[in-house]
Each structure stands twice: as structure tokens, then as C-alpha cells.
Amino acid sequence: MTPDPGTAAPAVRRVAIVGLGLMGGSLARALKRLPDPPWISAAESSEHARDRALAAGVADRMCRLSSEAVRDCELAVYATAPDVTLSLLEQDREAWGPGTVVTDLASVKAPILERMHRLAETDRYVGSHPMVGDHRSGFEASRGNLYEDARVWMVQAGAVAAACERVAGFWRQLGARPAWMDADEHDELMAWVSHAPQLVANALAAALLERGIPSEQLGPGGRDATRLAASAPDLWTEILAANARRVVPVLDSVVKELAWLRDALDRGDLEGVRARMERTRAWREGV
Amino acid sequence: MTPDPGTAAPAVRRVAIVGLGLMGGSLARALKRLPDPPWISAAESSEHARDRALAAGVADRMCRLSSEAVRDCELAVYATAPDVTLSLLEQDREAWGPGTVVTDLASVKAPILERMHRLAETDRYVGSHPMVGDHRSGFEASRGNLYEDARVWMVQAGAVAAACERVAGFWRQLGARPAWMDADEHDELMAWVSHAPQLVANALAAALLERGIPSEQLGPGGRDATRLAASAPDLWTEILAANARRVVPVLDSVVKELAWLRDALDRGDLEGVRARMERTRAWREGV
Numbered sequence: 197m198t199p200d201p202g203t204a205a206p207a208v209r210r211v212a213i214v215g216l217g218l219m220g221g222s223l224a225r226a227l228k229r230l231p232d233p234p235w236i237s238a239a240e241s242s243e244h245a246r247d248r249a250l251a252a253g254v255a256d257r258m259c260r261l262s263s264e265a266v267r268d269c270e271l272a273v274y275a276t277a278p279d280v281t282l283s284l285l286e287q288d289r290e291a292w293g294p295g296t297v298v299t300d301l302a303s304v305k306a307p308i309l310e311r312m313h314r315l316a317e318t319d320r321y322v323g324s325h326p327m328v329g330d331h332r333s334g335f336e337a338s339r340g341n342l343y344e345d346a347r348v349w350m351v352q353a354g355a356v357a358a359a360c361e362r363v364a365g366f367w368r369q370l371g372a373r374p375a376w377m378d379a380d381e382h383d384e385l386m387a388w389v390s391h392a393p394q395l396v397a398n399a400l401a402a403a404l405l406e407r408g409i410p411s412e413q414l415g416p417g418g419r420d421a422t423r424l425a426a427s428a429p430d431l432w433t434e435i436l437a438a439n440a441r442r443v444v445p446v447l448d449s450v451v452k453e454l455a456w457l458r459d460a461l462d463r464g465d466l467e468g469v470r471a472r473m474e475r476t477r478a479w480r481e482g483v
Numbered sequence: 484m485t486p487d488p489g490t491a492a493p494a495v496r497r498v499a500i501v502g503l504g505l506m507g508g509s510l511a512r513a514l515k516r517l518p519d520p521p522w523i524s525a526a527e528s529s530e531h532a533r534d535r536a537l538a539a540g541v542a543d544r545m546c547r548l549s550s551e552a553v554r555d556c557e558l559a560v561y562a563t564a565p566d567v568t569l570s571l572l573e574q575d576r577e578a579w580g581p582g583t584v585v586t587d588l589a590s591v592k593a594p595i596l597e598r599m600h601r602l603a604e605t606d607r608y609v610g611s612h613p614m615v616g617d618h619r620s621g622f623e624a625s626r627g628n629l630y631e632d633a634r635v636w637m638v639q640a641g642a643v644a645a646a647c648e649r650v651a652g653f654w655r656q657l658g659a660r661p662a663w664m665d666a667d668e669h670d671e672l673m674a675w676v677s678h679a680p681q682l683v684a685n686a687l688a689a690a691l692l693e694r695g696i697p698s699e700q701l702g703p704g705g706r707d708a709t710r711l712a713a714s715a716p717d718l719w720t721e722i723l724a725a726n727a728r729r730v731v732p733v734l735d736s737v738v739k740e741l742a743w744l745r746d747a748l749d750r751g752d753l754e755g756v757r758a759r760m761e762r763t764r765a766w767r768e769g770v
Binding site for chain 1 (some may be wrong): 689702763
């Protein structure tokens with residue numbers, strides 16, 4: 197699970213990016229800012245996003261279909277929602293060249309690694325999950341510095357060394373910090389640090405909404421705590437569906453903690469509340 | 484509850500600020516940046532903060548006791564935690580001059596208004612709650628632009644018109660946006676938009692902490708959702724204690740919403756999850 201990430205590999209000269217949303221669009225922008233940028237072949241289903249990306253000069257070839265975009269590329273990056281990625285990987289298989297390395301940017305990795313295993317394509321597959329994001333989405337929200345200094349979790353199971361080196365080097369050239377992790381461990385960690393926080397923000401926002409309180413009434417703290425409630429529902433429903441069995445127990449833990457605080461406040465156990473806040477403060481200030 | 488805030492009042496020339504933490508320190512800095520800054524008399528119990536504030540040149544008179552600081556001042560601003568403010572108001576009463584207007588910055592207003600009512604001092608009292616804040620605290624975190632464009636809720640019950648005009652004008656000169664609200668309505672609103680979000684962030688952080696996940700593993704979304712967990716425990720325990728009967732039902736609502744999302748995910752009701760996310764997204768994008 198931890199190939200040596202230190203070996204230098206020649207830079208990728210021909211990159212396909214499938215999906216020009218926040219993640220794919222930002223990737224294209226970042227690549228085009230390199231001193232010696234690669235040739236970029238992009239696929240995007242939205243005509244509006246295709247026009248915007250061509251106007252921004254971030255793609256050298258623009259396709260509607262991913263099977264067209266990945267032809268003749270050394271690296272194919274799938275920057276689509278998890279279930280779209282699963283379909284496209286199966287559908288594009290014939291379009292990949294013998295040396296094409298395949299990666300994706302989804303925040304759930306085990307189902308995609310399983311699919312590539314079933315397709316007998318694990319030798320060319322290295323999954324990527326950059327720990328970046330924004331409640332905004334689409335090409336409009338993309339920016340060239342999104343991946344700078346970002347942790348990128350990489351997963352693989354049987355990838356050839358050259359594929360591992362290429363993907364790790366690909367991220368390093370953009371200023372990101374690639375590191376290897378087991379796919380199941382990754383998905384478990386994301387349930388805690390990413391997927392549950394998303395739903396907690398939705399639940400808090402839903403309570404305020406039900407009460408009829410406009411979001412304009414939020415102060416800076418309430419705005420932080422509910423920011424994720426503005427995230428894209430289609431993408432997030434897919435992410436959550438793909439990791440539901442790991443997310444549900446995390447939500448049980450959060451409900452338990454919140455009910456404990458509620459009861460402590462109700463019975464006037466202020467020392468208990470203070471002690472819990474001291475612990476979470478020390479934990480959070482570690483960031 | 485809604486005195487006319489439009490009448491101009493002469494600017495306050497002698498201001499006492501009790502407590503030079505984030506709120507009081509930022510207030511002193513903001514006043515000293517005015518074209519014609521007032522004379523500032525400050526009280527602060529921490530020697531370190533007194534030294535820092537004198538070095539920053541934000542106070543013309545520095546006292547240890549608030550009863551000394553408020554003498555000869557036209558406006559006394561209590562920028563201390565709620566229970567400290569309650570004690571000091573009672574203790575400093577003899578030190579106020581006949582024309583001294585009194586305000587405070589606490590985020591819970593009904594208990595303070597009640598205390599001033601019991602002291603028969605409501606004619607000079609206008610409570611203020613600026614909707615600003617930070618998980619950082621203390622004079623080190625103070626800054627001169629904290630109140631710029633901030634909503635400041637003001638409460639009163641029997642204040643003379645001159646006191647209302649002075650406090651409203653005081654905030655407007657700093658670029659803040661004062662508005663009147665009933666004290667009970669204010670405290671109910673804060674339970675929803677400020678106090679419950681604080682505890683939700685604590686609960687989420689506590690769950691991750693119990694699981695043994697370091698906060699360094701958080702991505703940008705998880706960092707937003709847990710930022711408030713770094714807030715000052717002493718201050719927040721007091722705020723929550725003062726508003727506990729209103730905060731507990733809000734936490735019940737959040738637990739209910741989170742449990743609903745948990746169950747929907749568990750039974751595979753992805754359309755239900757998506758619909759809930761669509762609603763909270765539309766609500767949150769109103770900010």
C-alpha cells in the first residue's frame with residue numbers, strides 16, 4: 197500500500213481531464229500555469245462549461261465524450277462524481293492506450309478500486325483524493341492554486357511502479373503533498389473528517405430553516421458552522437451513498453456527543469460542559 | 484423596544500472600556516483610529532493585557548478596577564463575560580456619574596437587563612451585542628476593524644432617549660449597523676444562530692477526538708465545521724449557562740435533524756437526503 201514515492205518519473209506530456217467542475221477545472225488551470233505545461237485534452241458534458249474553459253485557454257482539445265478525450269493520453273484523470281466515474285471507467289476501457297495511467301479524484305476510493313479490480317485494470321490505476329474543496333462548485337469556482345500545499349491521498353492495489361511514480365510526481369509538480377493510504381482506511385477516515393461534517397452542517401442548517409430563521413441572521417461563527425450546507429446536493433448524495441455504511445456510525449457518535457452536551461446543560465453541569473470544551477479546544481488548536 | 488435611531492447625538496468624548504479582551508481591545512483600537520478619537524479610560528485585571536494595551540497606545544488611563552475606570556466617563560462599556568458583567572454592574576453603581584450611559588457587549592441580554600431593572604438603573608442602560616467574534620480571544624486577537632459593517636443588536640427597557648441616541652451613534656461612528664430588538668427575542672435568536680452552532684462544533688470535535696483522529700486530518704470543510712470548537716471555554720460556559728433554557732430545545736431540534744439524515748442514509752433514502760440538502764443549500768446561499 198506504500199510504494200516508494202521518492203523516485204523521479206518523467207513529467208506527463210499528454211493529460212486527459214474528464215469533467216471540468218471545481219476539481220477538474222482547477223487542475224487544468226494549475227497545469228497550464230506550469231513553466232512547461234502539458235497538452236490537455238478535456239471532456240465536459242456541459243456546453244456552458246466547455247465554452248468557459250475554451251475561453252480561459254485551459255484545454256488544447258475539447259470533447260463531449262470522455263472516451264474521445266482519453267485517446268493518446270499518458271494520464272487520464274477522472275474528475276467526476278463517484279457513480280459517474282464508476283460508469284466511465286467501465287465504458288472508456290477500450291479507449292485507453294497500452295501505457296495510459298488512470299486516476300480519479302473522488303472522495304470515496306474503495307468502490308472505485310473494486311471496480312478496477314473487477315475490470316482487471318489495477319495495474320494502471322492509482323486513485324487520488326486531494327483534500328481540497330469548496331461549497332461552491334462548477335468551472336466558475338475553479339482556480340489555479342486549489343492544489344497548492346494540499347494533502348493528496350493515493351490508493352492502489354497492484355499498480356505497476358511506473359504508474360505510482362507518475363501519479364505521485366504529477367501531484368508534486370503542482371505543489372501538492374501526495375501520500376499513500378489503504379483504500380478502506382481512507383474511506384473510514386473520510387467518513388469522520390469530511391462526510392459526517394457535511395451532514396452535521398446540513399442538520400444544523402435544517403433546524404434553523406425549520407424554525408424560520410433566515411441565514412442572514414448568522415454571525416461569523418454560525419456562518420462557519422453552516423458553510424458546508426451550501427455544498428452541491430447531487431455530488432454529495434453520491435458520495436454519501438457510496439460510503440453510507442461507514443458514515444452512519446459516525447453520525448451516531450456525533451448525536452451521542454450532542455445529546456450529552458444537551459443533558460449536561462439541562463441539568464446545570466457547567467463544569468462538565470467546560471471540561472468537554474477544554475478538550476475539544478486543545479484538539480482543534482492542533483490544526 | 485424600537486427608539487428612533489436616526490437622531491444625531493454629540494459624539495462621546497470620554498469612554499470607559501471594562502475588559503480589554505478581543506471585544507474590548509478591538510473597541511479601543513477602533514476608537515483610536517477615528518479622526519477625532521475620544522479619551523479612553525480602561526480597566527483590565529490581567530497585567531499582561533494592561534502592558535500590551537498601554538504599549539499599543541489604545542488607553543489614556545489604565546486601571547485595575549472598573550469602579551476606577553468608569554469615573555468621569557460619559558459612556559461605560561462593559562466588555563466582560565456575562566456573569567462578570569452582572570457583578571460589576573452592581574458593584575460599580577456608585578461610581579457612575581449622573582449622566583453616565585451604560586452599555587455592555589454580552590451575547591445574552593435578558594439577564595443583564597433584568598439586573599439593571601432590579602438596580603433601578605434602566606434609564607441609563609442600553610445593552611449592545613455586536614455580531615462579531617472569533618475562536619481566538621484576548622487582547623492579542625484584537626483588531627481595529629472588528630466592528631466594521633457588523634450588526635449590533637441593542638436592547639433597552641426604559642432608557643432615556645439621550646442614552647439610546649448616544650449608544651446607537653457610538654456604534655455608527657465605528658461603521659457598525661445598530662438595530663433594536665426585544666431582549667427575550669434577542670436571546671432566543673442567539674440560541675439558534677450562535678449558541679447551538681457553538682455546541683454542534685464541540686460535539687463534532689468531541690466525536691473525532693474520541694475516535695483518536697488528529698485535527699490535522701481535517702480538510703477545508705471539516706476545518707470550517709469544527710472551527711468554533713477552539714472557542715474560549717470559560718466565556719462560553721458562562722454564555723451557555725445564562726441561556727441554557729433556550730439552548731436545550733434548539734439542540735433537540737439539531738439532534739432530530741441529524742438522526743433523520745442518519746436514518747435516511749441507513750435505509751438508502753438518497754432522494755430524501757438530496758431533497759434535504761437542496762433545501763439547506765438554498766437557505767444557506769441566502770447569506
